[in-house]
Amino acid sequence: MNAIRPEAMLEATRLTREGKLTEATAMLQRLLSGVAAPDAARAPSPDVNPADANHASRIIDIDPATGELLGATPPPPNAGSNDGHGDAATDDSPDRTPPRRRSMLHGFMDRLTQGDLTRDARVGSWGNPLREPAPLPDGAEFVHRSFRAPEGRLDYKLYIPARRADRPLPMLVMLHGCTQTPDDFAAGTRMNALAEEHGLLIVxxxxxxxxxxxxxxxxxxxxxxxxxxGEPALIAGLTQQVLxxxxxxRGxxxxxxxxxxxxxxxxxAQAxxxxxxxxxxxxGLPCGAARDIPTAFAAMRQGAGVGLANGTSSRGGASLGRVPTIVFHADQDSTVHPRNGDLVVAQAGAIGGVTFETFTxxxxxxxxxxxxxxxxxxGTTVLEHWLVHGAGHAWSGGSSRGSxxxxxxxxxxxxxxxFFLQHSRPH
Known part of the structure; x- marks a missing residue:
């Protein structure tokens, strides 16, 4: 999910402690909305201890009831410099932040820098820990390609196994998490090694x-x-191109x-x-779990809203069909609430005539x-839910070579x- 980079976090902290609360709030809001801050805002203050810049990225705290950024208040109308950004107050702008919000923002930034918001166990290294790619088996390929469509462009890595049967190979599309790369994700999940074992393509x-x-x-x-x-059309188009x-x-x-x-x-799967x-x-979260940044963080913190269990998204788009689904979630995940795993299962699970079996x-x-x-x-398993006890926000059973x-x-x-290889579509 959206994470604040260490240098940006330190800069926001510096602005808060200097009393420039409107600037600090505007910077956090830019980062949460996926907009890169101006270069000047990304540079750590000279008086910041360089060792502090090694902190892992932090997930912003959100009021679970409202989705509101704790301690944040929108910048006043027309406030800001004339540099074309329009989202940062000038140094001599009066602080219009209410006293209670000012206190909350100071407390929030203190918690952020002290690491109190990072309860998840992240066993693998943060960011891009991959030093060198694993050697490929003789005859295997791991190549970089690009896909272009009216919706935009996507680069991708494609793993072609050395083990190729005299028949069309099955294919798996792997979508990485925030800050990750294809190489990082491949290393952490070890999917390429399994592709050799089972004989399939990985995208x-x-x-x-x-x-x-x-x-x-x-x-x-x-x-x-x-x-x-948007992105669903891009990913589907890329899938069709590789096919x-x-x-x-295709089945x-x-x-x-x-x-x-x-x-x-x-x-x-829904689209x-x-x-x-x-x-x-x-x-992850179910389809239609949010409609914007505040509802996204609320869903992450407490679970997506009701109305998703019947396969209809919060935007009213009905599912076109049921796709067999396997869910992994940890019960100590404090980045994406475990209830979201339940809701993914509920959204996928309106299939008649099934029996249930639980194994520990x-x-x-x-x-x-x-x-x-x-x-x-x-006897075909159409839905499977794994709840990992005591783990955090991380790929279960993955390699520490990835994040x-x-x-x-x-x-x-x-x-x-x-689970996947039990299922096929007619084509």
Whole structure:
């Protein structure tokens, strides 16, 4: 989800402590809306200890009842410099922040810099920990390509396994989380190694900084929640291009993602059930969970609103069909509330004639988990929900070579592929 970079966090703290509260608030609002701050605002103050810049990115605190940014107040009308940005007060502007809000903003920034808002266990390194790409098996390829459409352009990495059968290969589209790259996501999930084992293609679309400053998929924007619009149209078009270029198996195409990527994957399943045979949502939110930044953070903090369980998004767009779904979520995830995992299951689960089975287990030396499976009369599992106990906002069972991973959890990558390969679409 949207994260504030360390240098920006320190600059906002400096502005707050100097009493420039309108500037600090405006800067935070720019960052939350995915707009890059001006260069001057990104540079840390000379009096900031350089060691402090090594803090991990922080998730902004939001009032769970209202979605309001704690301590924030909009800048007064017409306030700001004449530099064309119009969102920062001049140094001699009077502080119009109410006393209670001023106190809240000071307290919020103190909590932010002291790390009180980072309760999630992030076992893998933050950011881009990947030093060197893993060596490829002889005959395998991991190549960079681009896709262009009227909606824009997406770069992507494509993994083509060395193990290729004399038949069209199944394909998985993997949507990364905020701040991640295809290489980072591939390393953390170990999907390429599993692609060799199972013989399938893996596609890693890359969100652009132009679309979102933190490289998050814009799952909370109405224009990016609909079929044939925005990011869903781009991702679907990219999928179709790879299917054509490599003559892949159109009946066995899958999509999965983490966090913002998980929310985007849920949207793709709702918008394009005629393309994707199954979906995996890891630490994500249901389709239609939000309509803007405030409702996005409210959904992240307390769970998406009601009205999503019947497969209808909050924007009134009915699902075109049910796509088999596997969900992973941790019960100590304080970035995306675990209730969102329940809501993804509810949104995907209105299928008649199913039975339920719950199994509990324990990873040796790692996390306990609960797995609930929804099965048809023929024994096919159409919905699976994994709740990882004691873990935070991280890819379960992932490698520490990537970011947002927890090696102590059950192997989400392996379990997702097992689930996916049970399902196919007629074509």
């Amino acid at each position: 890693y679309p890359e969100q652009t900084k132009a679309a979102n400053a933190q490289k998050c998929w814009n799952w909370f924007k109405p224009a990016d929640q609909q079929r044939d619009q 054509r270029d490599l003559a892949a198996d 066995r195409v899958y999509v999965a993602g983490l966090s913002a990527g998980g929310a985007a994957a849920a949207i793709m 394009y059930p005629d393309i994707y045979a199954a979906v995996g949502v890891h630490s 287990g324990q990873v040796p030396g790692g996390h306990a988990y609960s797995r609930t499976s929804h099965m048809t009369a023929s 947002y991973t927890d090696p102590k959890g059950p192997d989400a990558s392996r379990e997702m592929l097992r």
